[in-house]
Every structure is written in structure tokens, then in C-alpha cells.
Amino acid sequence: LEQIDPDVPSPGIVIPILNWLGTTQMFWDSDLGKSIETIAYSLYRKPNAALEARADAIIDMYEKLQAPDGYLNSFFQRIKPEWQWTNLRDFHELYCAGHMIEGAVAYYQATGKRKFLDVMCRMADHCVKKFGRGPGQVRGYCGHEEIELALVKLARVTGRQDYMDLAKFFVDERGQTPNFFVEEARAHGRDPKGVQKSTLEYNQSHLPVREQAKVVGHAVRAMYLYAAMADLATEYNDDSLTAALETLWADLTRKQMYITGGIGPAAANEGFTDHYDLPNDSAYAETCASVGLVFWASRMLGRGPDRLYADILEQALYNGAITGLSLDGKTFFYDNPLESSGKHHRWTWHPCPCCPPNIARLVASLGSYIYQVADDEIAVHLFAESEARVELANGARFTLRQETDYPWSGDISIAIDPEVPARFAVSLRVPAWAREARLMVNGQPVDPGAVGAEGYIRIEREWTKGDSLAMTLPLEPRLLRAHPAVRQDAGRVAIMRGPLVYCLEGADNGAGLNSVLLRHGLGAAQTATIPDLRGAIAIDLPVLRESGESWGEALYAEKAPETEPGQARLVPYHLWDNRAPGEMLVWLRQAAE
């Protein structure tokens, strides 16, 4: 906070300059932005005067720090003013502004206080002047996308078209020729190729966005860009953007996504490599990247319910994102491998603290991902104990209350209470994996054939107080295999139950999880609650285990290992590493029998 407060001396550079000539200290503002955003969501649900006062104090500092021309960034004002706007590619200035804007919008929505929003509008005004195609303006964009989706939020809450247009400008300019980052580097006497990881693919500026067909580079950057593209496609009804997004979506979910919804296998670029390259034990699959996938998927629903997006949203949320957080909420995974020899554990802190506030703001705002409204319709994308108070554009006002133990149970009760009887539609997602879902409206079964092409059952009627929906999703465990081109999963199977990926853990099964072979498919699988994981559901299965003892001392031999029958227990992947440390394995071997 010393970095922000104009009343105390500048702390100078606390974190060393690295070989890309920057420091993670440059993005401190972004973490405060995310934190204020999280505080806002939390205040919205439950007032907390002390927390609010703390946020107000930080906002006061930022207001005081802001330059007369609207510029605001504590690092580039207090530590290195001479570096302002000199390196859009690496220095994260617009990225920080974006997270501050998201924080300001959320704080305004939660508290009604405009101060932070006004501060960030002045910064946005500064950017509107600075960036554009007009004379004297910079035709540039940020190396780490984020400002784009933030400006959309700001435009929506303020009604300011120029903010929306600036977001569109940043997206449209990206990857145009001549490449801005190459030109910028030359203009400042830097080697355009001289910086670590600084391929143009790394920040998705290698091609104009509408020509991009493969998901590349840093995973979080890619997700934030696509999220903004999806918002703009909706706002401008831009079919060329939508077409590019559909191509990128198919590329990601058909060729580059872990079964957990984890994305970006490589630590080297925190991002993507080749199609079908999904190593399990070295998977990077950063928590933030799955959070970003949730953001993107949610925005792909902006044009209407479609389980092509909502199914993946749920898969990434329950497996790729939530796994980042320990059950006690105190420790965090940054990378999320699908296999561990027992040495991978959650951190209490990290030198680049991006993931904790990111998963926090996602969890705190979960409500906005469950439901979505149109003029005369509410869509239920996710199933979770919740209550929504809704007013549709067509005038219908009602409360929708979900009661469910999902994802442990597949029974979901929904009570709909309009103040006065009202006509509107409720669209319920039927996940693609739920092949025999059943729905009853006020006790009357609905034809299962009512599932539409996009995977939703749409019930349009006049709703009156006391109306209820009862949906049952079958949660039998499923055996999944990966595309034969995924060499790391060759010959192996993964087990899912509902939206949850399961894994073997050392805590239940001892060491040597790769000696475990599944038998008889899943016919003999049984479920049980796990007392030390808050009543989560485990899957128990008969297995064979290869025996190391009977094998002997040789490392290599011309014989097959002997096997012994036994039982194995699978637990939900997102709950792993909450008990005794040990091995973990998602992709399992199968017995030949």
C-alpha cells in the first residue's frame, strides 16, 4: 500500500527487475483491483462495515494519487514515472487499469458508492484520448488482455458508448500489420525478438483476431481476449467475431483442454503448446486459466442458452478452477496436474499472487454464472442451492429458489414465486452427459424429447405462486477415454460422475497408483460418502493391483507382473490434497480381461 499512498515516500523497487526488464511489482494495482472486486461481491451478500471501510480507504488513496489528466497507476506514478506508456507489451499498464475498472464497477454495484467508479471513468477517459486511430493517438493495445472486457463492463454500467468503442478498438487493432509490438520495440530501441517468451503468439497479437483459428500463447491472456470478443460480438452483433470465437472454442475444447477443464499444459509460457499435447504429471493448467475459461464460456452464452458452452463452464468450474482452493480456503494451487507422485501441494503464498484473488472473485460472484435472463426468459445454467430475485424486461417479477445437494445428488427442486401470475419461460440446462434426465412441472412429467437443439428444456407458461420444477439428473459414474491422438492418455480411462472428474488418491489407496487396474468397467461401482471431505461422494470399485513384492529385485524382466484383486476408492478431483499428502492419478489403467 505504500506504493499507492501519495502521502508517504515512494518505496522504490521492492521486487527486482527481471530479464524482461519488468517486475511483478508492476501489477500490484491489478491485485488490489481484484481484491476490491471480491470485497464488493462479498458486501453484496453480507454487509461488513470494517471491510467496506478498508476498501474505502484504499479508494481514497487512489483518488488522491490520480493525476490531473486522469492517469492512474501507482507503479508508473510513484516508482518509475519515466516508464509510463513506454512498453505496452510487457508492462501491464492497461491490464492494471482493467482490473481496477472491474473492481470499481463491482464496488459501485454492491455499495452504490460512485467514487471509485468516477476515478476509473477518468482513467478510461484518459485512455479514450490516448488510444485510437486519430491524429496523435496511439494505435496500440495491451500485451496482457484485460482492459477490453473491463471497458465493456464499464460501458454497460455507465452507458458510455466511447468506452465500448475503445474496447472494440483494442480488439480490432490486435495483430494488425504492421504489428504494434514490433513497432513499439523498435521505437524504443529494443530488439523486437529480444525478450523472453515474447513471441507474438504469446500475447495473441500474431494475427488479427478474426483470423485466429488456433488457441495459442499465454492461457489467461487468451481467455481474457476471447471473453472480450464474446462480449463485443453480442454488443455489436458482430458475426465475424462470433465465427472466429466458434472456431477458437472448437480448437480449445476438442484439441487442447484437459478433462478437468484445465488449459495451457506448459509452464514455460503458462500456456498452450501443440494440439493433443496434454501431459498429466507436468500439466501447468493454471487455476487462473480455468477461471478465464469460465469467464469466456459465460460470455459465449450472451447470445442465448447453449450447453456447448454451459457444459464446459460447469466442467472448468468444478474441476479446473475450484481445485485451486483448499477445503479450508487457506491454500492455493497455481498449477493443476492430473497426476502427482506425491510432491505437489497447495501454496500458502506465491511470488506472483494472481490466482488467489482470481479464484476468490469467481467464487464470490458465482451467482451471476448460475442464471441468465433475457426479455421474457430465465435460463438456469448451473445447479446450486440458491435464490434469485428477478425482474424481466417483460415486467415479470419473481423469486426463483433452487434446493439441491448437487453435484452429490442429481435431484434439483426449483420453486418459482411470482408476485402476481406472469408469463415467461424457464430454460433448464440438461448436460450432454445426462442422457436420461427427468423433469416434472408441478408433479407432471415433461416429455424427455423436449430437450432443444442447444440442450435446454424450455418451459414457457404463466407461472403462479407455488409452482415448482423437479429435475433429476442421472449421476451414474461414467468411463471416459481421450482421443487416440492424446498420447499421454493412451489406453487409459478417466471416471466422471455428473460434472465431477474423479481421481485416485494415496490417502485412500496407498502408494503405486499406476499399479492399479480397473476391472469389469464400472458395473460394480458403488458410491459412499467420505466423512473427512464434508460428505462428498466417493466411488468404490473392484481393481487388480500389480504386486511389486512378487516381482523381485530386477528393474527389467521378461515376465508380466502378478496381480492381486482389491478395492480402490476414487474421490472428486477438486478435493484432492486436502488430506494426507500422497500420490494422485486421474487417468487410470484398465485390466485386459
Place this chain on the structure above:
Amino acid sequence: LEQIDPDVPSPGIVIPILNWLGTTQMFWDSDLGKSIETIAYSLYRKPNAALEARADAIIDMYEKLQAPDGYLNSFFQRIKPEWQWTNLRDFHELYCAGHMIEGAVAYYQATGKRKFLDVMCRMADHCVKKFGRGPGQVRGYCGHEEIELALVKLARVTGRQDYMDLAKFFVDERGQTPNFFVEEARAHGRDPKGVQKSTLEYNQSHLPVREQAKVVGHAVRAMYLYAAMADLATEYNDDSLTAALETLWADLTRKQMYITGGIGPAAANEGFTDHYDLPNDSAYAETCASVGLVFWASRMLGRGPDRLYADILEQALYNGAITGLSLDGKTFFYDNPLESSGKHHRWTWHPCPCCPPNIARLVASLGSYIYQVADDEIAVHLFAESEARVELANGARFTLRQETDYPWSGDISIAIDPEVPARFAVSLRVPAWAREARLMVNGQPVDPGAVGAEGYIRIEREWTKGDSLAMTLPLEPRLLRAHPAVRQDAGRVAIMRGPLVYCLEGADNGAGLNSVLLRHGLGAAQTATIPDLRGAIAIDLPVLRESGESWGEALYAEKAPETEPGQARLVPYHLWDNRAPGEMLVWLRQAAE
């Protein structure tokens, strides 16, 4: 060479100082030492005046550079004299001396010229004064073992017991308490834990050598240490050293060695990790480390023939070491993975050029690994076209000539031509994998039960001119499995033929090698010569291939991939990446049938 020549100005630091406060420039002398050693072996076999003149010129420079007190190291004389003997742990001073001594010994043996040998004796004399347990002496040793085995060689060629004793001192002192490296760091004001990778395990100084039971740390360092220990165990008849070596040998070959004889799976420490941790695609398995294993194995034979060591020597030589070199001899592997997605290729050069001269000196001196003599016996450890001129301590003088196409063929003819009839024994190794080896002496079959406990057939008799041995080793391909604790090989098989590990390569089998499933074991395997790999033997097999096309677009699905029958070709692992670039795989899947 500017660094050595005292007649030109010092070039200064050409290679930057890294975060361990050193630079690879510190070991340039060692590369020259290895190069002179290689030149020596080559001159021994075939004179080359130009090459010899070049070596002589370098030796002249070193003679001129040597300090009056015998000290010799071009970096610490010409570039950083103030750093002399200040950091035995990291600065490789004794290591460089060791390689120069090895070069000097080999050059003396090949050419009879004493100059370099005398120079290095003066350096060794300097070390004899400097290091020891006497007053004013340093009780230290080198962070990178090498001087120990070099001093043994120097002692053997000069008959100087003080050199042998210094080697023993270095080995005996290693890992004693208080730890020398900890004390040295403190004495120079450095943090004993402050240097990258500088655990005591990294350089095997964590325990006295006789108490070490697990092979740890940097693989090449470990091999050089154990090689010296084996020499000293022989020289001093030291059973406590032998016992430690047997424990370490079992640890390495039963828990930490790739089937290729590659060792040291991790790039991070260029060395060892946990027992049974043998990742295939990220295997480091440095070429130099397998060369070091050959050195160690060869010295374990110092107490007599034993295939426990000679089999591994052969396995590491043909698969772990030779693989480093391309067929045209121009490019080099540093790391030797057992699986590649197609991006791993040999280098033409490398910033740390240790492997090329190391593999070169091994190849150039191969003859000394094939045969070994005792007072009245010659052991044939390896099978290769070769001719040895031998004089035994019992007075027998003879020529032994091997004619064979091994390892492509299992037929080995050995002609023994004594000048006059003489009594001595010929011991022939029968590899453990060769279960039905046949041997004939002058056309008469030898009882197959004649294989001794150590795996050699010993033929003791009076040999006369024209005597011959004919051995036939069965080379049927073998299917091997790894210990069930090796998670990376779980459920997979590797194929060997004789001493050679085989692999699938993209050049023969296209992409997607993890979609290939072996059928029917090896019953239907056939061999064929490969014209574009100098007549090497390939193994052709019926397989099933999982089909990506019939699978469809989904990345994950509840179905098994369809398979199609086909043929696959396996080639010797050491020959991979000599044709069109592509995937490579050693550990193969098997069909369930």
C-alpha cells in the same frame, strides 16, 4: 586457445559469470584434456602427423604457462588468478587437472612423448603438497569428481604411490564431518546453502563414501567418483569400498537406470531423483553419464570377470552412450529421452560442450573395454571385430582375433594364435539374456553348463596356433517389462534384441506411436536389414493401431477407439533420429487380446 597461450594478452571473461559465481569457461582446460586424450587414442591406432603437431603445440603452451610451483590452469592463471583454490566446490580446478592428467597419460602411452606427462606430474606434485591431513595442508576435495580416477591412472603409469595415496585421500575425505564444502563456504564468507543446486548430495559429499547407499546428485560426478572408488578398491584390496560399491551398483541398476543404460532422469540437477522415477519423454539421461557408467562398470571388473557389471557395461555402451553420436559423427545428443514427440534432435554444438569429447574418447578407446587380462587369463567382455596382441604375466604371448557382425549377428569367431604353444585361460562372457548360447572349441561343442557363477565360460588349456572358438548367442527379440513401481512404464513393454534396445520411429511408422498396440507377443516378429541405416537389423511386427479418424471430433468420449490391424517396424534405439525427423517411442503398448 587464447586463454592458454602466455604470449598473447588474456582474453578476459568471454562467457558470462552465472548465478553460481562461475562460468563454463572455467572448464575449458578439461575439454582440451579430453581432446588430447582422444587424439592420443586415435594416434595409437593410426598415425597423423598434423594432428600430433597440433597437440604438441597446445602442450607447449601449457608447459610455458605452468607456474614455477607446478600450478597449471589457464583460467585461474590468466583470467582470475585471485580466485585460485578459493572454491573447490564450484570452480572445477581439480576436475580440470584430472582431465589434463588423463590426456597426458594417454598421450604418453600413444606417442611415448613425456612432456605433457611431466607437466601434469608437476601439477600433481603441487596437489600432493597442497592437499592432505598434515599441518598447513587443505583437507578438501573437488566438487566435481574426476581428479581421483586420473591420479590412479597417473600413479599406474609412473609408479608413484603418492599419487595413488592422494586419490585415496580425496575419496576417503569426501563427506567427512565437518563437511569441507560447508567450512570452505563459511571461510570465504559465502552462504553454504546459497548456491543453485548446491546440496551436498549434488556432489556426493553428504556422507562418507563408505556410508553412501543411494546413488544421488549429478550423474556424471557420481559415476566418476564410483569409478575411482572401484580402482582404489582394487589397488588397496579395500573390502569396505567394494561393499559400498556393490550397494550403490545394486541401487543404480535395480532402481534408477533406464533400460537404455541411461541414468539421471532430471535436467534440473543433471542427475538422480527418486527410486523408480524414470520419465521417458523428459528423460535427461545425459550421454556423458552413460559414458561414466561404462567407466565405472569397466573398473568393477578389476577384481575379475562378472557379467553383473559387463552386461550393464554393454547395455549402457550400445544404448545410453553411442546414441549420443549421429551416424555421420557430426551431431550429438546431450539428453537421451526414451520418447519423443518429434522435436528432439542432435545438436551440432552446445554451450557446455562436455559430451562430444567424452563420447569421442570412449569410442576411440573402445578396445580397452573389450578385453581384460590377468596373470594367466584373458577375458572377452564384449564382442566386436577386433584384434588384440597380448602378453600375459605368465609369459604367454598371443594374438586374439574376433570376427563377428555382432550385434547384428550372434555368431562370433575367435582365432587364438600364440607364438609358441602356451597355457592360459580364455573367459568368454555369456550375457544373462543369452539363455542358449553355444560354444565350440576347435569345432567341438562345450557343455552349456560350463557357464560359471559370474556368467563367463572359462576355457583353460594349452593353446596352439590355429586354435579357434566359435560362439553363437541367440538374438531372438525379447519382450521386457519394468518393475511395477516404475509408473512411467506401467502396462508397457520394451523390445530388445541382444544388447540393443529397439524403438518405434516416425520415419517407419508415421505419427501417433502411442496408438500402436503390439499383438501376439513377439511370435510373429521378423527381422530385416535397413538399407538407409548401414545394414542395421530392424524388427517387423503385426500391430493394431487405434484410429483417430473413426473416433471423431470429441476430445473425451464414453467409447473405446476402433483399431485396425497393421505392421510396425522397430529399429535400434541408438540409431534413432538419423533419418527423417519424427516421433520415437521405446515403451510400447500391448493389445489386450
